[in-house]
Amino acid sequence: xxxxxxxxxxxxxxxxxxxxxxxxxxxxxxxxxxxxxxxxxxxxxxxxxxxxxxxxxxxxxxxxxxxxxxxxxxxxxxxxxxxxxxxxxxxxxxxxxxxxxxxxxxxxxxxxxxxxxxxxxxxxxxxxxxxxxxxxxxxxxxxxxxxxxxxxxxxxxxxxxxxxxxxxxxxxxxxxxxxxxxxxxxxxxxxxxxxxxxxxxxxxxxxxxxxxxxxxxxxxxxxxxxxxxxxxxxxxxxxxxxxxxxxxxxxxxxxxxxxxxxxxxxxxxxxxxxxxxxxxxxxxxxxxxxxxxxxxxxxxxxxxxxxxxxxxxxxxxxxxxxxxxxxxxxxxxxxxxxxxxxxxxxxxxxxxxxxxxxxx
Amino acid sequence: xxxxxxxxxxxxxxxxxxxxxxxxxxxxxxxxxxxxxxxxxxxxxxxxxxxxxxxxxxxxxxxxxxxxxxxxxxxxxxxxxxxxxxxxxxxxxxxxxxxxxxxxxxxxxxxxxxxxxxxxxxxxxxxxxxxxxxxxxxxxxxxxxxxxxxxxxxxxxxxxxxxxxxxxxxxxxxxxxxxxxxxxxxxxxxxxxxxxxxxxxxxxxxxxxxxxxxxxxxxxxxxxxxxxxxxxxxxxxxxxxxxxxxxxxxxxxxxxxxxxxxxxxxxxxxxxxxxxxxxxxxxxxxxxxxxxxxxxxxxxxxxxxxxxxxxxxxxxxxxxxxxxxxxxxxxxxxxxxxxxxxxxxxxxxxxxxxxxxxxx
Numbered sequence: 129x130x131x132x133x134x135x136x137x138x139x140x141x142x143x144x145x146x147x148x149x150x151x152x153x154x155x156x157x158x159x160x161x162x163x164x165x166x167x168x169x170x171x172x173x174x175x176x177x178x179x180x181x182x183x184x185x186x187x188x189x190x191x192x193x194x195x196x197x198x199x200x201x202x203x204x205x206x207x208x209x210x211x212x213x214x215x216x217x218x219x220x221x222x223x224x225x226x227x228x229x230x231x232x233x234x235x236x237x238x239x240x241x242x243x244x245x246x247x248x249x250x251x252x253x254x255x256x257x258x259x260x261x262x263x264x265x266x267x268x269x270x271x272x273x274x275x276x277x278x279x280x281x282x283x284x285x286x287x288x289x290x291x292x293x294x295x296x297x298x299x300x301x302x303x304x305x306x307x308x309x310x311x312x313x314x315x316x317x318x319x320x321x322x323x324x325x326x327x328x329x330x331x332x333x334x335x336x337x338x339x340x341x342x343x344x345x346x347x348x349x350x351x352x353x354x355x356x357x358x359x360x361x362x363x364x365x366x367x368x369x370x371x372x373x374x375x376x377x378x379x380x381x382x383x384x385x386x387x388x389x390x391x392x393x394x395x396x397x398x399x400x401x402x403x404x405x406x407x408x409x410x411x412x413x414x415x416x417x418x419x420x421x422x423x424x425x426x427x428x429x430x431x432x433x434x435x436x437x438x439x440x441x442x443x444x445x446x447x448x449x450x451x452x453x454x455x456x457x458x459x460x461x462x463x464x465x466x467x468x469x470x471x472x473x474x475x476x477x478x479x480x481x482x483x484x485x486x487x488x
Numbered sequence: 489x490x491x492x493x494x495x496x497x498x499x500x501x502x503x504x505x506x507x508x509x510x511x512x513x514x515x516x517x518x519x520x521x522x523x524x525x526x527x528x529x530x531x532x533x534x535x536x537x538x539x540x541x542x543x544x545x546x547x548x549x550x551x552x553x554x555x556x557x558x559x560x561x562x563x564x565x566x567x568x569x570x571x572x573x574x575x576x577x578x579x580x581x582x583x584x585x586x587x588x589x590x591x592x593x594x595x596x597x598x599x600x601x602x603x604x605x606x607x608x609x610x611x612x613x614x615x616x617x618x619x620x621x622x623x624x625x626x627x628x629x630x631x632x633x634x635x636x637x638x639x640x641x642x643x644x645x646x647x648x649x650x651x652x653x654x655x656x657x658x659x660x661x662x663x664x665x666x667x668x669x670x671x672x673x674x675x676x677x678x679x680x681x682x683x684x685x686x687x688x689x690x691x692x693x694x695x696x697x698x699x700x701x702x703x704x705x706x707x708x709x710x711x712x713x714x715x716x717x718x719x720x721x722x723x724x725x726x727x728x729x730x731x732x733x734x735x736x737x738x739x740x741x742x743x744x745x746x747x748x749x750x751x752x753x754x755x756x757x758x759x760x761x762x763x764x765x766x767x768x769x770x771x772x773x774x775x776x777x778x779x780x781x782x783x784x785x786x787x788x789x790x791x792x793x794x795x796x797x798x799x800x801x802x803x804x805x806x807x808x809x810x811x812x813x814x815x816x817x818x819x820x821x822x823x824x825x826x827x828x829x830x831x832x833x834x835x836x837x838x839x840x841x842x843x844x845x846x847x848x
Contacts, residue, residue, distance in 0.1 A: 197776035199757055202716055206778060235779045250608040254580030255781060 182377070184401070184408040186465030189458050192450035193437040194233075207234035207435045210290065211298045211428065212313055213331070214241025216264055218302030219248040221331060221424045225301040226256050228428035232466070234435070237428075238294070240287060242267070242309070245302070261286045262313075264306040276308065283312050284319065291319060295435035296326045300333020301424040310336050317343050324349065326434055326456065330427040334358045338365050346388030348403075351434065351456050353393045353427055362392075376400065377407040391456035393430065395423065399464040403454050410464040415471035426467045433466075434459030542737070544761070544768040546825030549818050552810035553797040554593075567594035567795045570650065571658045571788065572673055573691070574601025576624060578662030579608040581691060581784045585661040586616050588788035592826070594795070597788075598654070600647060602627070602669070605662070621646045622673075624666040636668065643672050648679060655795035656686045660693020661784040670696050677703050684709060686794055686816065690787040694718045698725050706748030708763075711794065711816050713753045713787055722752075736760065737767040751816035753790065755783065759824040763814050770824040775831035786827045793826075794819030 195206055209229040213222035222245070226237045238257045239249055246260030261283050268279055297320055299313060313336065320327050326349040329337050334354055337343055338361050344350040354362055363371050363379065366386040372379050377400070384392050384404030394400040398411040415422075437455035441448055452458065555566055569589040573582035582605070586597045598617045599609055606620030621643050628639055657680055659673060673696065680687050686709040689697050694714055697703050698721050704710040714722055723731050723739065726746040732739050737760070744752050744764030754760040758771040775782075797815035801808055812818065 199774075199776050201776065201778050203778040203780060203782075230779065233777075235777075247604070247608060250579050251611045254583045254612055255779075256580065257577065257780075258579075259577055 182407055182409045184410055184461040184465070186410060186412065186461055189450055189461045190465065192448065193433060193440045193455075193458055193462060195436055195439060204235050204293075207295050207432050208236045208238075208293055209234050209296055209298065209428065209431045209435070210238040210240060210294045211301060212240045212262075212316060213298070213300055213302040213333075214239055214245035214249055214258075215262070215302060215304035215306065215309060216242065216244060216266070217304055219245045219252075220421060221302030223249050223252045223256070224421045224424035225298050225330075225428035225431075227253055228425045229298075229432050230255055232429050232432040232463075234432045238290070241302075259286070259290070262309055264304070265308045266306075268308065280308075280312050280315070284315050287316050288319060291323055291325060294325055295438070296328060296431040298328045298330065298427045298431045300329055300331035300336070301427055303332035303336070305332055305335060314340060314343060321347050321349075326351070326431075326438070328353065328427050328431045328434065330423055334362070338362055341366060341387060344387060344390050348389050348391075348454075349456065350390040351393065351430055351460060352387075352390060353395060353423065353430060353460075355395045355423060359392075359394050377402075380407055381405075391454065391460060393426075393460040393464060395426070399460075399468070401457055401460040401464065403452075403457050405454070406452055406457070408452065408457065408461055410461060410468065412465055412468045413472050414468035415475040417471075417475060422467070422471065426463055429463035429467050430459050432459075433462035437462070542767055542769045544770055544821040544825070546770060546772065546821055549810055549821045550825065552808065553793060553800045553815075553818055553822060555796055555799060564595050564653075567655050567792050568596045568598075568653055569594045569656055569658065569788065569791045569795070570598040570600060570654045571661060572600045572622075572676060573658070573660055573662040573693075574599055574605035574609055574618075575622070575662060575664035575666065575669060576602065576604060576626070577664055579605045579612075580781060581662030583609050583612045583616070584781050584784035585658050585690075585788035585791075587613055588785045589658075589792050590615055592789050592792040592823075594792045598650070601662075619646070619650075622669055624664070625668045626666075628668065640668075640672050640675070644675050644679065647676050651679060651683055651685060654685055655798070656688060656791040658688045658690065658787045658791045660689055660691035660696070661787055663692035663696070665692055665695060674700060674703060681707050681709075686711070686791075686798070688713065688787050688790045688794065690783055694722070698722055701726060701747060704747060704750050708749050708751075708814075709816065710750040711753065711790055711820060712747075712750060713755060713783065713790060713820075715755045715783060719754050737762075740767055741765075751814065751820060753786075753820040753824060755786070759820075759828070761817055761820040761824065763812075763817050765814070766812055766817070768812065768817065768821055770821060770828065772825055772828045773832050774828035775835040777831075777835060782827070782831065786823055789823035789827050790819050792819075793822035797822070 209226070211222045211226045213225070222239050222241060226239045229237045236257065238259060240259045240261055241249060242262045242264055243260040246258045249256065250258045263279055263283065268276060271279065299317060303309070303313065317327060328351045329344065330353045334352060337352065344352070360371050363369065363383060366383055380392060380394060380400055380402045381404055384390060384402045389404050391401070391403045398409045401408045401410070434456055437458035441455055450458065567589070569586070571582045571586045573585070582599050582601060586599045589597045596617065598619060600619045600621055601609060602622045602624055603620040606618045609616065610618045623639055623643065628636060631639065659677060663669070663673065677687060688711045689704065690713045694712060697712065704712070720731050723729065723743060726743055740752060740754060740760055740762045741764055744750060744762045749764050751761065751763045758769045761768045761770070794816055797818035801815055810818065
């Protein structure tokens, strides 16, 4: 149990270790309830499948993959993330995804968006590097087909200058559904695959992928993070049937296999994570609020933890000290656990008027 | 030892002195650890060369060069700094450099950047004076060579109106690598030299200087602040060899001499500072985080302390009460010490979730 371990046994033994301060910081954030409260909360949250709980050992996953804070490290070694999103309508979603990556612990966080969105996203925080390179149909309405091909190639060339530097891309938060923009992003995804750069697909990126499954099909470094409706559309498109609530895990396994071994994080009361081989669940109590933006925060967090899990695999030469061993699954487990716990702590804090109006 | 002196002996004797409030404020920020903790931290950070430590006496440097807060002073006397940087992609870096100059204690902080960047940087803070005068190739793509010469002369003329007012320029944070923009900035650097205005070169400014060493060669008021990779490129270009980790100090002395006596602050586990005559190190424990932006904060801080060190030289008529006596070296020592200490205190504070999540 995360909280129990986090507060008592395993965690306290870390306290004196200098290079484990980042673990300490993030695992501490999994605290916050007394064991009793936590157990009570968990009663309603257990994820049972055929009687067997598949609850992931989130704390040990976090403990294993979070890199140490080594004073000899250099800028960038803790992760360089890029979010592809931000258009005429949306600027908040890509900001939430990109700033979450920095707050989790990445060293650099970029956003690739349209020019109008860039000015606004830059103004949200000087910590993000924002590239105003994407174009929407309305901004090239006077351009002929030849001109559109030129614009598209220029966008791709500008992105390719940066691609190899990134440890993971997040595609979709605030992307919108403009046909020309989505066509360019499809090409960016193909280049990312050729360069073996992992991609986390959320929001409008899932709309794109559901209509063009081949963009991620057979790519083991792709992670999809659908909510209830996005999952429903994926099942209908790939499995050609309605969602089956009687065999949740079997269906998720089939869907991952159906898309050629991608990893799916199905968001819900419990988050379910599968790569087509195993299913793990994260049932840590989150927040009952369902306001927009929480999915964006999760997608940016998955990108960082996925990058760290891949570093861990390299460092242990494919002999990781943790199971499961698929870095995309490990990244999803860590991000789901941390974001759900952060949401529950934020809710507990904000709902309590003591914070702003001390009891008299 | 900074903390010991700062907390106990020397510092307490300052407490009653009104005109020394700024010293009090900044030197206080060098506190934060008990002597024991501080000594423990320093164990791993000592900078030894041939058995001899070259650790600078940072506190006494700060004590000597920080101007008194004299009620009869006027706006501008504590420093007028200008940052040249901010383009289509970058707005955070010049903001961090410029706002740091103000927070250290400069009276006025300006930014010279492109029009698009100016709107965003102005929105970060009303305390900065932002000049939207720079142009990038894409914004003058329809202009012929004659027109480009005119634009270039116009930019230089606009900058020259301000140049003489500045105590120091910071060239590079978020400058980008656009050829036309860098060509204009090269001319600005030449004018700064003619006017004997000190220049601190960081980020993309180091890319420019490494390709055109003559821009700073033989200019004693130039300070370069390279990180590991920027230092490597400088050594390859100027000394024509790879970095030699066996003779760090000798190599740094040679590099400074090779560029005609400029001052170099080599950032690393310990910061090493040299003007080709001496090498000093600052090993105060900083932060193990390597997120972007920390170099920008340092460059703005060097600019202010360098200006104050030059004022100190004038006030003491070349008979300063401190050694070393090169104001560029003094400015680097003071900025390195303060920024590293600030980073360690920020990390200690932020890593502790007690601030937002009291232990239950």
